[in-house]
Each structure stands twice: as structure tokens, then as C-alpha cells.
């Protein structure tokens with residue numbers, strides 16, 4: 095089989111390109127649905143070395159589509175198991191890591207530099223964004239991919255040449271106002287979110303924090319008071335759970351579904367236009383548990399299930415510090431499903447089967463093995479074009495490369511299942527790739543001897559920043575220095591926890607000029623070898639002058655902005671007036687702002703003392 099694949103690869107690539115492929119080292123992030131398929135393709139194609147990173151272990155629910163895994167592999171690490179499973183068809187060097195790709199100690203920037211190409215086969219925005227940033231920093235190509243049901247996409251990303259992952263805004267998970275979840279649910283999903291995101295962590299997690307400034311989505315003082323009181327009372331219930339005393343379970347149920355509902359009913363404002371909930375009232379519990387997760391259970395069955403799941407979780411608390419909701423953890427699923435259904439009953443909402451609740455609570459869109467296989471196939475084929483290894487199809491410019499997406503994934507009506515447009519140019523307003531970025535190499539010794547002031551001074555001189563700049567640690571959103579804040583300038587980088595993996599954002603602070611120096615970003619990398627003669631090395635890169643976002647009013651009028659937009663720009667500099675291709679003005683969303691502006695104006699900034 096290996097010999098056959100080798101012959102096929104040589105046929106497609108030519109002997110010379112095949113030899114190059116045999117010396118190519120690539121990184122595969124994620125060994126789930128797409129990752130398993132992709133790994134199989136990469137070894138069959140003959141890549142010289144493939145490093146596979148996945149932080150997770152195998153669940154029963156993965157086996158229907160992650161064909162490198164078997165029943166006996168459940169609870170084993172995905173990356174190592176996937177590598178073992180393809181060993182017999184592989185001539186490649188395969189290295190597996192059970193680790194989070196965002197772990198900067200395990201995977202410093204220098205580790206990423208060894209690869210010619212990165213493949214993302216991930217399931218979350220955060221990790222995708224992280225690898226995208228690393229690719230931009232190191233100028234390495236990345237092939238991004240994803241699927242949801244029958245839909246899927248691949249996007250080759252060539253830094254500096256084509257759109258990056260963050261050039262377009264991405265949909266974020268749906269959120270609900272706190273008051274709907276806590277006081278006035280009107281759909282079954284509101285009860286599921288209550289059980290999963292509020293009740294479960296309050297009872298079984300030790301680290302829940304209810305912020306005093308949490309936006310509850312209501313101005314009604316009585317309702318705010320009740321929500322806060324309820325949170326405090328739930329801490330008492332957490333004590334019952336910790337005590338392991340099963341005789342307390344009826345008290346817990348009574349509090350949640352009778353007493354709390356009675357308190358809600360006392361806030362008459364809430365029920366002027368809504369149907370009033372009906373407190374649970376008297377109930378009995380039995381040990382009978384319905385095993386059919388596809389059935390819609392009776393109220394009695396829900397109560398028995400809740401009590402039974404609580405008992406099991408109480409026992410587990412004795413040995414597990416904290417239990418997090420996981421759709422594949424049956425105890426936590428039963429608890430959340432029954433708790434949500436009893437709340438739905440009280441609020442006259444439809445009851446759902448445990449199976450349905452698992453889909454909703456686990457944010458599951460059924461994964462389809464064939465879609466994963468198609469997308470992984472396209473991703474592996476695209477890699478040959480990105481690396482320019484296809485015999486007879488030389489890629490003269492990255493703009494000749496294609497992405498691929500299903501019609502539904504793009505929202506473009508077409509009668510074809512797949513579309514393959516060529517890659518777009520980078521978005522000049524992208525918060526990631528429009529910002530000049532580079533790596534500051536610094537010796538371990540210099541981290542403790544260099545003051546923040548020294549580093550800022552060196553950056554200012556090299557990239558021609560004026561006197562006033564702001565510096566933000568983007569990894570934690572900490573403001574380290576700006577025009578009104580110089581308390582930390584004398585501290586060492588070490589004291590400020592500025593070490594390998596930290597991303598610093600620099601912004602020109604002047605607001606009285608038409609042109610300012612563009613914002614820039616610097617990744618800190620400890621590197622004692624290259625910094626033997628200097629404490630640190632700043633990257634060679636150009637930071638251009640750009641139009642100031644806060645223009646003096648006169649200038650704006652001269653540039654043809656109408657009065658209304660100019661006023662908006664003056665009153666709040668979070669808004670930027672910009673021209674799109676048609677010449678019309680538009681307001682940028684916060685998520686589109688360049689990171690320097692975003693950080694300056696965000697309320698999440700933490701001042702260090």
C-alpha cells in the first residue's frame with residue numbers, strides 16, 4: 095500500500111517535487127474529525143515529518159467519524175492514538191503531543207519556526223486565531239479548515255499576500271440576557287442555559303464568581319436584588335452538596351422550584367405581560383430511572399433523574415475538586431437535562447428528551463464523516479499548491495490559490511455544492527494582519543535587568559515613534575504605560591511578567607496631529623543564544639505613518655466629511671470614519687478596530703499597581 099501511494103505521489107508531483115515533499119515538515123493542530131482524515135492523507139502523500147497536537151482524549155461520541163480511533167482507545171490521548179493508528183501505512187516521521195497549542199512554554203515561537211506549513215483542524219475560534227497570529231508573525235502559510243454538518247471550508251492563508259483568518263468577522267456564540275435566563279425564560283433553551291451555565295457551576299464548581307458589576311440585563315431594582323440574593327442562597331446549597339448528605343436533596347429541589355419561583359412571583363412587574371410560572375409544590379422521589387434518553391419523560395421521571403444524578407455527583411465531589419459540565423459525562427448531562435426540564439415545566443414550556451438537550455447544551459451540529467473527509471482531502475491537496483509541488487501546475491502568485499467552501503457556508507446562492515474562489519487580498523483594516531508585527535528576542539538575563547522604560551525607548555527610536563506611546567500586554571489586556579500612566583516604567587520586564595509568549599501592542603498616543611505612527615505588535619521571545627552581545631534584538635520592520643483617527647475638526651471638513659459624521663468622531667474616538675471602495679463613509683464595529691485603538695478604549699483594561 096505504501097509503495098502504491100508513493101508511486102501515485104511521484105506520478106502527480108514528479109520525482110523532484112516528491113523528494114522535496116519527503117523533506118517537508120508540517121504541523122497539524124487538532125486530531126478530531128478533520129484532523130484524523132488529514133493525518134491519514136498527509137502520511138499517504140508522503141510528507142517527511144508531521145507533528146500532531148491535540149489537547150484532548152478520545153470520547154465514545156468521537157468513534158462514529160474519527161476512524162483512527164477504536165472502542166479500546168476511549169480516554170486515550172487523541173494525538174498519540176491517531177499517530178499510532180497510521181504508523182503501519184506511514185513512511186513519515188510522526189510526532190504527537192497531548193497539549194494545548196496555546197501553551198507558550200511547551201510551544202515557544204521558535205518551535206513553530208521549524209515547520210514549512212501549518213494545518214488547522216480545530217473546533218474553536220480562540221485556537222484558530224492563535225495559530226493564525228503565529229503564522230502571521232513567522233510568515234508561514236496556514237491552511238485553515240472547518241465543518242458544520244454538510245457545510246465546510248478550507249482557506250489557505252499566505253501572510254502578507256492573502257486574507258488572514260481574522261480579515262473577516264466571525265460569528266460568535268449566541269448569548270441571552272441574564273434576566274431572561276434567571277427570571278423569565280420563554281423558550282426551552284433558556285432553561286437549558288440556566289441549568290448548564292448557572293445552576294450546575296454554582297453547585298459543583300468551586301471557582302464560580304458572580305461579579306458585582308455583572309450586567310443583568312434589567313433595571314428593575316427588585317429583580318436585581320432577587321437575582322443577587324438567589325446567587326448567595328445557592329452558595330448554601332453548594333455546602334449541602336459538599337456535605338454529601340443525600341437527605342438534603344429534596345430541600346435543594348424545593349428551594350429551586352418552589353421557594354425561588356414564589357419569590358419571582360412576588361415581583362409583580364415581571365408578570366404583567368407574561369404567563370406566571372407555577373411553583374412545583376409537593377413531590378415524592380423514587381429510585382426508578384428511565385433509561386430511554388430519546389423519550390420525553392414525565393415530571394416524576396425528571397424529578398427522579400435529577401435526584402439520582404445529584405446523588406452521583408455528590409459522591410464524586412468527595413474525590414473530584416470540581417466537576418465541569420461535559421455533554422459526554424452522563425451524570426452532568428442527566429443533571430442539566432432534568433433540572434432544565436423541571437424548570438420548563440414550571441414555566442409552561444415544552445419538555446425535551448435528554449438526547450435533544452445533549453444536542454443543545456453541547457452546541458452540537460451533527461458532524462458528518464463525509465464532509466470531514468471532503469474538507470480534509472481539499473486541505474491536503476491545497477497544501478501541494480501552497481508549497482508549489484504540483485507537477486505542471488506552478489503557482490506563480492499566491493493569488494492563484496483557491497479556497498473552497500460549500501454554498502451554504504458562504505451564504506452565496508449557487509447551485510454547486512462547492513465553490514473555489516481565488517484568495518482575496520488582506521483586509522487593510524484587519525486587526526491582525528494589517529498591524530506590523532515582529533519578534534523581540536531577549537536574553538533570560540535581560541528580562542530581569544531591562545526596565546520597561548528601556549524597552550519602550552528602544553522601540554520608540556527604532557520605529558520612530560514620538561514621545562507619547564501606549565503599551566498594552568495583549569495577552570492579558572494589561573495597560574503597562576501611556577501618556578497618563580508612568581508608574582511601571584522603572585519596573586523590570588520580569589517583574590511585569592513580560593516573558594516569552596507575551597504580545598505587546600504599541601500605539602502612538604498623539605491626538606493633535608493629522609498623521610500618527612501606525613500601531614505595532616511585538617511578540618517576546620526569550621533567546622539567550624542570539625542575544626549574547628545585546629540584551630535584546632528588535633525586529634527589522636517598517637512602521638508607516640497613517641491618518642490619525644481623531645482628526646482636528648477643520649481637517650475633517652476639508653477632507654469632505656459631513657458635519658454629522660465629524661461630530662460623532664469628535665465625541666467618541668471609538669468610532670472611526672472610514673471610506674469604503676465606493677467612497678461612502680462607514681462606521682467600524684469595535685471588533686474591526688485596529689488592536690491599538692481597541693485596547694486603548696476597552697473597559698476591560700486592567701491597571702497594574
Ligand SMILES: Nc1ncnc2c1ncn2[C@@H]1O[C@H](COP(=O)(O)OP(=O)(O)OP(=O)(O)O)[C@@H](O)[C@H]1O
Pocket residue numbers: 123124125126127128129147148149150153155156172193194195196215216217218221461
Ligand atoms: N487549543 C487546542 N490545542 C490543541 N487541540 C485543540 C485545541 N482546541 C481544540 N483542539 C482539538 O481540535 C479537535 C477538533 O476536532 P472536532 O471538531 O472533531 O471536535 P471533537 O472534540 O473531536 O468532537 P466533538 O466536539 O463533536 O465531540 C479536537 O480533537 C480538540 O481536542
Ligand SMILES: [Zn+2]
Pocket residue numbers: 257258259260261262520521524525526527528
Ligand atoms: Zn487579516
